[in-house]
Amino acid sequence: YLNFISESYPSIAKNTPDGVFGPTTAAAVREFKRIFGLGGDPERVSVETWDAITNLYDDLYYGTQVREGQFPGYEIG
Numbered sequence: 001y002l003n004f005i006s007e008s009y010p011s012i013a014k015n016t017p018d019g020v021f022g023p024t025t026a027a028a029v030r031e032f033k034r035i036f037g038l039g040g041d042p043e044r045v046s047v048e049t050w051d052a053i054t055n056l057y058d059d060l061y062y063g064t065q066v067r068e069g070q071f072p073g074y075e076i077g
Helices: 002-006 023-035 047-062
Strands: none
Touching: 002 023, 002 047, 023 047
16 A cells, blocks of 8 residues: 555655565655554554545545546536
8 A cells, every 4th residue: 555655755765565564664654644644653553543544545546535626627616
């Protein structure tokens, strides 16, 4: 999820998924939490952090939330 999100937020480090929560994954989580103002241990994926990651992923991948400017030329509402 974080690798996909990093395409829209390049300050989040990409890494090769290997099933290990290593230093690169920790750095990506830390940066995600910084960008979105999430508290707690900067390298811990709490329920709040996981929900934020999955919600943003869904929004970016599926376009689940419509925002101003997301679809230029179409009126929202």
